[in-house]
Amino acid sequence: MLDMSFQGKEFPGYNFEVDRSKIKELCLAIGDDNPLFFDKEFAIKEGYKDTPASLTFPTVLNFWGYPEIWKRMTEMGINIKRLLHAKEDYEYFAPIYPGDIITGTVAVESMRDSAAMEMVTFKSVYKRGDETVLIAKMTIVVPGGN
């Protein structure tokens, strides 16, 4: 059963330094061999400052930047053994590059608890200094609810 008092709650922010090898590692796991993510000279020719992070790199920021999310979910009453990923939503404002220090802040945007399912949406805002570079939303469900 979800603890609805978490609705709207914002968790403490964290910093994550973007490592070039982490950008490559995610692409290697996906099997994405686009030189844009591997070859700095190629990326510069294409008009980038360096090899940018790929489109789903926010997942690295989420889990490596804030591994405590699993503990937070448990505290919220989410059965993490039964959770399913329902939706993922990104809005991009600027590319993320190796060496960037990204500050992430996770908040509980919405919670729903019914007999059919529990559903929670987390919203993460990622900043580089004062500049918002990315907003990510992750929705998880636990079928069968409580």
Place this chain on the structure above:
Amino acid sequence: MIEWDKIEENYELPSLTKEPVTQLQLIKYAGASGDFNQIHTIPEFAKEAGLDGTIAHGMLSMGILGQMISSFAGIKPIRKYSVTFKSMAKPGDILTAKGIVKKKYEKDGAKLIDCKVHIEDQNGDVKVDGKVTIAF
């Protein structure tokens, strides 16, 4: 990237068919992403959770769809990318990423397209569907 003038509604993005998903790939993806939920990596754990065996990270499918999108447009032009996870992909599945332009428009001085994108398996079952907004 293709020129704006050459794009019209119902234009199909170049599709991408991947090698079959392997258990090793899921192990690599766990380490890369930091999502160590064992339903993706340890068969016994997946069975305890009521599954037939390990399942792929949904984010791996979103990543493959992202590969198709960034192969087409790069990174800078992508404004929004969102997906809904429809069904589970498993080791052995052959995933194909596809996309189609649904809307071509100008807004606040930007030339934009909205595309519907999805991942399907070798049987045509949709694993992930989503939407991407690309600026020119």
